[in-house]
Amino acid sequence: MRRSQMFRSISAAAGLCLLLVFSAVLEGCGDSALQSEEAGRTVSERIVEAIPEEELAAADAAQMEMPEPAVPENTAAEAAAAETAVTEEAAPEETAAEEAAAEDAAADGDAQDSITEEAVTEIAEAENDVTEEAAAAVQTAPITGQGRVVVLDPGHSANIPSGSEPLGPGSAEMKSKDTVGTRGTTTGLMEYELVLNVCFALQNELTSRGYTVYMTRSSHNDSVSCRERAEVANNAGAAVFLRVHADGAESASAHGASVLCISGSNPYTAATYPQCRKLSDCVIAAYCAATGCYSRGVFETDQMSGNNWSRVPTALIELGFMTNPEEDTRMASADYQALMVQGLANGIDAYFAANAQ
Ligand SMILES: [Zn+2]
Numbered sequence: 001m002r003r004s005q006m007f008r009s010i011s012a013a014a015g016l017c018l019l020l021v022f023s024a025v026l027e028g029c030g031d032s033a034l035q036s037e038e039a040g041r042t043v044s045e046r047i048v049e050a051i052p053e054e055e056l057a058a059a060d061a062a063q064m065e066m067p068e069p070a071v072p073e074n075t076a077a078e079a080a081a082a083e084t085a086v087t088e089e090a091a092p093e094e095t096a097a098e099e100a101a102a103e104d105a106a107a108d109g110d111a112q113d114s115i116t117e118e119a120v121t122e123i124a125e126a127e128n129d130v131t132e133e134a135a136a137a138v139q140t141a142p143i144t145g146q147g148r149v150v151v152l153d154p155g156h157s158a159n160i161p162s163g164s165e166p167l168g169p170g171s172a173e174m175k176s177k178d179t180v181g182t183r184g185t186t187t188g189l190m191e192y193e194l195v196l197n198v199c200f201a202l203q204n205e206l207t208s209r210g211y212t213v214y215m216t217r218s219s220h221n222d223s224v225s226c227r228e229r230a231e232v233a234n235n236a237g238a239a240v241f242l243r244v245h246a247d248g249a250e251s252a253s254a255h256g257a258s259v260l261c262i263s264g265s266n267p268y269t270a271a272t273y274p275q276c277r278k279l280s281d282c283v284i285a286a287y288c289a290a291t292g293c294y295s296r297g298v299f300e301t302d303q304m305s306g307n308n309w310s311r312v313p314t315a316l317i318e319l320g321f322m323t324n325p326e327e328d329t330r331m332a333s334a335d336y337q338a339l340m341v342q343g344l345a346n347g348i349d350a351y352f353a354a355n356a357q
Contacts, residue, residue, distance in 0.1 A: 144209055144210060144349045144352065144353075145206065145207075145209045145210025145211030145212070146210055147210065147211070147212055148210075148211055148212065148239040148240070148352065149211070149212045149213075149214065149236050149237060149238045149239055149240075150206055150211045150212070150213050150214075150238060150239065150240045150241075150242065150348060151213075151214045151215070151216065151232055151233040151236050151238040151240070151241045151242070151312075152199045152202060152203060152206075152213060152214070152215050152216070152242055152244065153199075153215075153216040153217075153229045153232075153233070153241065153242065153243040153244065153306065154192065154195040154196040154198070154199040154215065154216070154217060154244055155181055155191060155192065155195050155243060155244060155245035155246075156178060156179065156180060156181035156190075156191055156192040156195070156245075157178065157192050157217055157220055157221070157222055157223060157224065158190070158192060158220035158221065159220065159221050159222060159223040160177070160178050160179065160180055160223065161177040161178055161223045161224065161225045161228075162177070163176075163177055164176050164177060165177050165225055165226070165227045165305065166227075166305070167303070167305050167308060168266075168267065168268030168269070168302075168305060168308030168309060169268050169269075169308070169309065170268070171267070171268070171308075175226075175305050177225035177226060177227070178224070178225055178226055180192075181245070181246075181248075182246060182247065182248025182322050182323065183248070183322060184322040184323075184328040184331075184332065185252065185322065185323050185325065185328060186325045186328045186329055187322075187328050187329060187332045189322070189328070189332050191245065191246045191248070191322060192220060193220065194246055194319075194322070194331060194332065195244045195245060195246060195319070196217070196218075196219075196220065197337065198244055198319065198337055198340055198341060198344075199215060199244055200215075200218075201337060201338070201341045202244075202341045202344050202345060203215060205341050205342070205345045206345055206348065209345060209349065211348070214232065214236050214238075216228075216229040216232045216233075217229075226304070226305040226306035226309070227305055227306070227309045229243070229306050230305075230306050230307075230308075230309035230310040230311075230314075231309065233310050233312050233314070234309075234310065234311050234312060237312070238312045238313075239312070239313070239352075240279060240312070240313055240314075240315075240348055240351065241310050241312050241313065241314040241315075242279075242283070242314075242315055242317070242344065242348065243306055243307070243314065243315070243316035243317070244316075244317055244319065244344075245316060245317065245318050245319070246318060246319045246320060246321070246322045246331065247318040247319075247320065247321045247322065247323075248321065248322055248323045249321060249323050249324075250323075251323075252323055252324055252325060253324065254321050254323065254324060255294055255320065255321050255324040255326070255327050256293060256294035256295060256296040256320065256321070257284065257287055257288060257291075257293045257294070257295060257296060257317065257318060257319055257320050258284070258295075258296035258297060258298070258299055258317075258318045259280040259281075259283055259284045259297075259298045259299070259315050259316065259317050259318070260280075260298075260299050260300075260301055260304055260307065260315075260316040260317075260318070261276050261277055261279075261280040261298050261299070261300050261301075261307070261314075261315055261316075262276050262300065262301070262302055262304075262307050262308065262314070263300040263301065263302050264277075264300075265302075266302045266308065267302065268302075268308040268309070269307075269308060269309075269310060269311055272310070272311065272312065272313055272314065275313035275355075276307075276313050276314050276315060277298070277300075278313075278351060278354055278355070279313045279314070279315045279347075279348075279351045280298045280315040281298060282347045282348075282350040282351040282354060283315050283317055283344065283347035283348070283351070284297065284298055284317070284347070285347065285350070286343050286344070286346035286347035286349075286350050287317065287319075287340065287343035287344055287346075287347055288343070289343065289346070290339050290340070290342045290343030290346060291336065291339045291340055291343050292339075293319075293320055293327075296318075304316060313351075317344070319331060319340060
């Protein structure tokens with residue numbers, strides 16, 4: 001008798017947690033698109049990370065010198081410092097209502113000064129609660145993958161295919177098959193190393209949630225063009241094609257995560273737009289909820305060949321800026337990578353949950 005009462009209480013509490021988490025994520029799915037003009041400008045600024053030849057050579061040399069594992073091992077002190085940085089960074093963007101104001105303030109570089117330490121602590125505590133709830137919900141949630149196929153695309157590689165390929169099926173516009181990507185200005189970590197580590201961990205997480213997961217590359221020596229990456233997803237009949245990148249900018253203050261999605265007037269694969277947009281909204285919302293990362297939102301662009309060649313629901317997430325010292329350090333830490341993985345997996349779960357409604 002007592003045991004069954006206790007079981008009912010636990011079930012009710014778990015159910016409530018699940019409900020809260022899912023409604024939080026789904027609410028985020030409804031965020032409207034950012035202005036397309038702004039998207040165009042921002043995207044064109046960073047789509048082609050044109051890196052001078054010397055830098056490429058230096059990157060290659062650095063890669064050769066860099067022994068495995070690629071991610072530097074973090075001391076407890078570093079991990080603690082990174083955690084503190086997460087809390088402080090996350091605080092200004094905590095509520096959706098204050099997001100716009102926080103963005104303006106962040107542009108001035110003084111967002112963090114505008115809140116009191118008490119507020120930071122309160123928000124940090126609230127955020128920890130959310131994370132714990134999310135973790136509990138994940139543990140008690142039924143298997144959600146149901147064998148659905150997810151293809152993960154860890155961006156770039158140490159072995160970049162030479163030459164160019166059409167921007168999309170039938171396009172006369174040619175684009176480089178791939179670029180070297182960005183690198184951590186503080187950690188020295190290459191983008192292709194960071195995202196492969198995250199994708200390996202995400203593959204494990206999604207597999208444990210019941211998904212069938214394939215990767216477009218599994219080593220730094222794999223040479224895969226953007227079109228070929230999309231073909232992996234097409235040939236696998238993927239239900240989701242998630243492309244994972246990290247951002248870079250000239251300004252060290254640029255920070256936050258964003259998702260690149262095709263537009264509704266994409267000339268190559270417009271039919272997939274509604275699903276791409278839903279996936280993009282779910283992924284950015286869940287990722288930022290789990291990590292506390294600042295959300296730059298979803299940018300619609302038809303200039304990403306990997307997205308254009310895909311015939312399945314596709315989103316490209318920029319996990320954060322490797323050119324921002326705090327984000328670079330944080331993203332290299334194992335603790336934060338675990339949060340990133342939870343957020344991305346939650347986003348995929350939320351996408352399928354939203355589709356089922
Ligand atoms: Zn990239």
